[in-house]
Amino acid sequence: MEGELVIVGDEVLDGRVLNTNAHYLAGRLAALGLGLTRITTVGDRVAELADLLGLAASRSAFVLVTGGLGPTEDDLTTATAASAFARPLALQAELLQHIEAVCRDRGQAVGELEKLAWLPHGAKPLHPQSNCCGFFINHGRCLVVFLPGVPSEVEELFDAHVAPLLMQAQPGRPGFLQRRLKLFGLGESQAAARIKDIWLGHGEVTFGSYPVFPEVHLSLTARGEDAAELTARLDRIEAEIRARLGEFLFGRDEETMEGLLGQALRARGLRLAVAESCTGGQVAQRLTSVPGASDYFVEGLVTYANEAKERLLGVPRRILEAHGAVSAETAEAMARGLLERSVVDLALSVTGIAGPSGGSSAKPVGTVFFGLAGLGGGRVEQRLFRGDRARIQGQAAACGLNLLRGFLLERTGG
Amino acid sequence: MEGELVIVGDEVLDGRVLNTNAHYLAGRLAALGLGLTRITTVGDRVAELADLLGLAASRSAFVLVTGGLGPTEDDLTTATAASAFARPLALQAELLQHIEAVCRDRGQAVGELEKLAWLPHGAKPLHPQSNCCGFFINHGRCLVVFLPGVPSEVEELFDAHVAPLLMQAQPGRPGFLQRRLKLFGLGESQAAARIKDIWLGHGEVTFGSYPVFPEVHLSLTARGEDAAELTARLDRIEAEIRARLGEFLFGRDEETMEGLLGQALRARGLRLAVAESCTGGQVAQRLTSVPGASDYFVEGLVTYANEAKERLLGVPRRILEAHGAVSAETAEAMARGLLERSVVDLALSVTGIAGPSGGSSAKPVGTVFFGLAGLGGGRVEQRLFRGDRARIQGQAAACGLNLLRGFLLERTGG
Numbered sequence: 001m002e003g004e005l006v007i008v009g010d011e012v013l014d015g016r017v018l019n020t021n022a023h024y025l026a027g028r029l030a031a032l033g034l035g036l037t038r039i040t041t042v043g044d045r046v047a048e049l050a051d052l053l054g055l056a057a058s059r060s061a062f063v064l065v066t067g068g069l070g071p072t073e074d075d076l077t078t079a080t081a082a083s084a085f086a087r088p089l090a091l092q093a094e095l096l097q098h099i100e101a102v103c104r105d106r107g108q109a110v111g112e113l114e115k116l117a118w119l120p121h122g123a124k125p126l127h128p129q130s131n132c133c134g135f136f137i138n139h140g141r142c143l144v145v146f147l148p149g150v151p152s153e154v155e156e157l158f159d160a161h162v163a164p165l166l167m168q169a170q171p172g173r174p175g176f177l178q179r180r181l182k183l184f185g186l187g188e189s190q191a192a193a194r195i196k197d198i199w200l201g202h203g204e205v206t207f208g209s210y211p212v213f214p215e216v217h218l219s220l221t222a223r224g225e226d227a228a229e230l231t232a233r234l235d236r237i238e239a240e241i242r243a244r245l246g247e248f249l250f251g252r253d254e255e256t257m258e259g260l261l262g263q264a265l266r267a268r269g270l271r272l273a274v275a276e277s278c279t280g281g282q283v284a285q286r287l288t289s290v291p292g293a294s295d296y297f298v299e300g301l302v303t304y305a306n307e308a309k310e311r312l313l314g315v316p317r318r319i320l321e322a323h324g325a326v327s328a329e330t331a332e333a334m335a336r337g338l339l340e341r342s343v344v345d346l347a348l349s350v351t352g353i354a355g356p357s358g359g360s361s362a363k364p365v366g367t368v369f370f371g372l373a374g375l376g377g378g379r380v381e382q383r384l385f386r387g388d389r390a391r392i393q394g395q396a397a398a399c400g401l402n403l404l405r406g407f408l409l410e411r412t413g414g
Numbered sequence: 415m416e417g418e419l420v421i422v423g424d425e426v427l428d429g430r431v432l433n434t435n436a437h438y439l440a441g442r443l444a445a446l447g448l449g450l451t452r453i454t455t456v457g458d459r460v461a462e463l464a465d466l467l468g469l470a471a472s473r474s475a476f477v478l479v480t481g482g483l484g485p486t487e488d489d490l491t492t493a494t495a496a497s498a499f500a501r502p503l504a505l506q507a508e509l510l511q512h513i514e515a516v517c518r519d520r521g522q523a524v525g526e527l528e529k530l531a532w533l534p535h536g537a538k539p540l541h542p543q544s545n546c547c548g549f550f551i552n553h554g555r556c557l558v559v560f561l562p563g564v565p566s567e568v569e570e571l572f573d574a575h576v577a578p579l580l581m582q583a584q585p586g587r588p589g590f591l592q593r594r595l596k597l598f599g600l601g602e603s604q605a606a607a608r609i610k611d612i613w614l615g616h617g618e619v620t621f622g623s624y625p626v627f628p629e630v631h632l633s634l635t636a637r638g639e640d641a642a643e644l645t646a647r648l649d650r651i652e653a654e655i656r657a658r659l660g661e662f663l664f665g666r667d668e669e670t671m672e673g674l675l676g677q678a679l680r681a682r683g684l685r686l687a688v689a690e691s692c693t694g695g696q697v698a699q700r701l702t703s704v705p706g707a708s709d710y711f712v713e714g715l716v717t718y719a720n721e722a723k724e725r726l727l728g729v730p731r732r733i734l735e736a737h738g739a740v741s742a743e744t745a746e747a748m749a750r751g752l753l754e755r756s757v758v759d760l761a762l763s764v765t766g767i768a769g770p771s772g773g774s775s776a777k778p779v780g781t782v783f784f785g786l787a788g789l790g791g792g793r794v795e796q797r798l799f800r801g802d803r804a805r806i807q808g809q810a811a812a813c814g815l816n817l818l819r820g821f822l823l824e825r826t827g828g
Contacts, residue, residue, distance in 0.1 A: 012440070014440055018434065018437040040454045040455075279702075280707070293694070298721065298722050304714070342725075
């Protein structure tokens with residue numbers, strides 16, 4: 001079953017807005033095993049949009065349209081759909097009641113919001129009790145779905161309402177279950193090569209893979225009626241992939257490295273500090289992107305100058321002079337020094353060469369050392385990352401978070 | 415003069431790649447005063463692409479096509495263009511010589527790279543001495559430009575070769591000059607409202623505005639033959655905008671906040687340290703994203719816990735208890751403590767409430783205090799930012815960088 005996307009909005013055509021809806025929807029559709037033949041962006045012009053909607057519905061099994069559903073004068077998509085499909089606008093009583101109730105609560109008049117309750121004849125709202133507009137029409141053999149333009153609303157409506165509709169529209173494929181597995185430390189093609197046989201051995205499940213820098217995400221979609229059976233099927237495949245790629249697989253679905261690490265620390269009542277050099281604060285920044293990180297994150301020291309490594313972490317000058325700031329010895333001394341001087345249970349250090357200059361043949365640009373200390377143990381890890389400065393920093397920060405979690409689980413028997 | 419974009423690539427249709435080329439090109443075209451009526455993404459399928467190219471060239475003044483120009487089997491755009499425009503492929507001797515020379519230097523055989531020297535009859539390479547392929551055809555009254563899919567190559571070729579071609583194709587508009595002014599601290603619509611009269615008073619210059627979180631960018635495009643006159647014209651308009659929005663205008667073209675601050679510090683031989691709480695390392699991370707930041711950046715302390723503010727910065731406990739961690743007093747003590755304990759000339763502190771919880775009616779979520787100390791002076795600034803946790807952190811980090819630069823220039827008479 002193949003379809004197309006229609007993106008409506010002058011703000012995309014003149015470059016004011018980066019259209020992330022198309023990317024989101026394309027990725028989700030691919031994960032559902034549904035292909036797109038075309039994505040077309042047009043402006044807020046009635047004639048062009050009407051032509052395009054008619055053409056798209058005549059040639060595709062489904063059409064998803066985003067944008068132009070709002071209450072103002074320049075939101076023309078609903079009226080254009082009515083004209084393109086020769087379905088005059090009709091008042092949807094349930095929608096109007098909901099809009100009136102919302103306006104009463106806010107103490108405002110319905111006014112131009114009434115427009116949102118008028119849909120093309122035969123259209124059904126995606127979610128009548130939501131403030132997000134959005135509706136669908138079965139036109140001939142085509143399912144035409146209209147979504148708003150705001151990315152968060154598109155994502156919410158797609159996952160909750162549109163994906164099930166599309167699955168129902170596929171004969172014999174009424175239910176489905178999706179899972180996303182998140183990898184770090186392996187390229188997309190390396191990951192694909194290592195699990196190709198698992199992929200090929202499960203024809204009943206659709207696989208997809210997506211680089212989401214610095215991670216690679218695998219998506220698995222199983223179809224069938226029985227939810228418990230679908231879960232069991234995905235569990236089996238996840239177990240196979242985990243047995244093969246376990247060291248690279250750090251999470252699934254909405255889990256993030258910083259979120260999982262935070263959960264593990266909170267569950268054990270442990271506290272953390274980090275000392276960064278080449279990542280320049282990115283490890284701390286990711287840790288503190290999680291609400292409530294103050295429960296376990298005490299401090300991050302960006303000891304960029306050698307003098308700061310000595311003063312703040314107590315790294316002996318002789319180590320810096322003998323081995324250099326980018327060395328296993330310095331990484332170890334940074335982590336041990338941080339653990340001794342701070343009031344935490346666990347310390348991470350990161351020191352490396354982010355480039356573009358500063359590399360040598362023994363330690364090329366991209367060389368990074370990580371020190372781990374605490375919970376009665378400690379060790380140093382070395383990695384070599386590729387890419388420009390930003391990519392090296394991004395990979396090193398993710399690697400640091402990942403090593404921390406591995407070390408924590410190892411030391412606490414998690 | 416209106417045109418359209420055609421994006422070729424299965425990797426966009428299945429969501430593997432976010433298509434940033436369309437956004438980049440749309441923004442640049444708008445800045446040149448050129449409108450788009452449509453952006454169409456299609457897969458690597460010959461028949462569909464040929465139909466689309468023919469249709470687009472028949473209805474538009476220009477068509478920009480990206481993707482599918484590489485040497486491998488699945489790069490079909492050049493051959494499809496030959497067929498769509500009935501212009502058989504012809505060998506371009508100059509291109510072949512260049513490819514042969516490059517291959518000789520690399521010690522590799524020409525092999526399938528020869529394909530890159532075959533263009534549709536009458537096509538001209540955009541830049542025969544470059545490894546980036548790319549060519550154009552004047553088909554009827556339409557200028558059809560073919561670009562590769564790699565964003566860095568698209569950007570380079572567009573700015574250097576395609577923009578001038580498009581300007582030439584507009585009768586009476588042979589030359590142009592563009593400038594981008596970067597604002598922080600003012601929303602897009604607020605900025606537009608404040609300079610609307612300047613905008614309207616210079617009909618000979620095309621204005622555009624683009625939110626690039628957390629900044630707003632204004633683009634000015636002047637057209638004419640005389641380069642010195644164009645520069646003088648943009649200088650005059652920039653001066654008018656600067657007089658109106660000076661406090662919000664921090665840079666232009668490729669300048670960044672962290673780059674400008676680094677230049678100013680390096681030029682004065684001054685050194686910097688930062689102490690962050692709610693921004694969690696993002697100020698340090700932005701500073702260290704600049705190559706060579708070690709010339710002026712000594713350290714960043716992410717003192718997330720109050721205990722860390724006391725131990726690392728010497729913030730008195732009575733200040734934390736009397737005024738709270740998010741207060742002017744704490745921000746001041748953090749900056750002063752950092753300046754005293756570190757070996758720097760200038761210190762910044764950031765402490766605030768990033769949310770989602772932790773706000774009060776006196777200090778709502780988004781309240782942030784900044785402390786500046788050094789160069790014989792010091793002060794505290796308070797701001798209120800809106801949005802979710804990530805947006806508050808992003809705005810606070812940018813604001814900290816901006817305040818640092820202002821303070822530095824003020825104290826050093828820059």
